[in-house]
Amino acid sequence: DVKVTQSSRYLVKRTGEKVFLECVQDMDHENMFWYRQDPGLGLRLIYFSYDVKMKEKGDIPEGYSVSREKKERFSLILESASTNQTSMYLCASSYYTGNTEAFFGQGTRLTVV
């Protein structure tokens, strides 16, 4: 059974903290993505990576960075968390070429207080 696993279901962090969200996939996918989900706004792409150490900005990269040191792992970093980054974060992965299914993790609900 294919799997994308996010390290935490729920996180509560303080304003100004550095926050790491971790994602691991076991499907040997080249592409990995971080989305942010807010009510009424759908899923918005923060960053994606198509290879180890490669990354590209999505639609809303401000305030975020990413790291991909190994093919199966993609991390989202909030350098200095702010309250407006309170949201649901979803990780996904897919094969490199062609338009194929993206597999999502279960999501991390982050609250910044």
Add this chain to the structure above:
Amino acid sequence: GENVEQHPSTLSVQEGDSAVIKCTYSDSASNYFPWYKQELGKGPQLIIDIRSNVGEKKDQRIAVTLNKTAKHFSLHITETQPEDSAVYFCAATKSARQLTFGSGTQLTVLP
């Protein structure tokens, strides 16, 4: 870039009735249109997709139609059941790297 609009934002239907969700896209180069279902507490999961060389696709009670000229596509669910209650997202893309999602539709199937 691509822009996807999805309507309605909420939809309530009686069990056994049909449900239709509509999306429009802006980039005429988009050629892949998946639909995802997100159940409470879970990540989105692909339920059906359609490519630009096809006008309609069916999978049991679910069907998707695509009108490339008008740049819109729709999800049709027939004989709705309580387990169909979820948030549904449409998406459009011309590249595996850039999937643009609609804003989502909360479907509630009333018993």
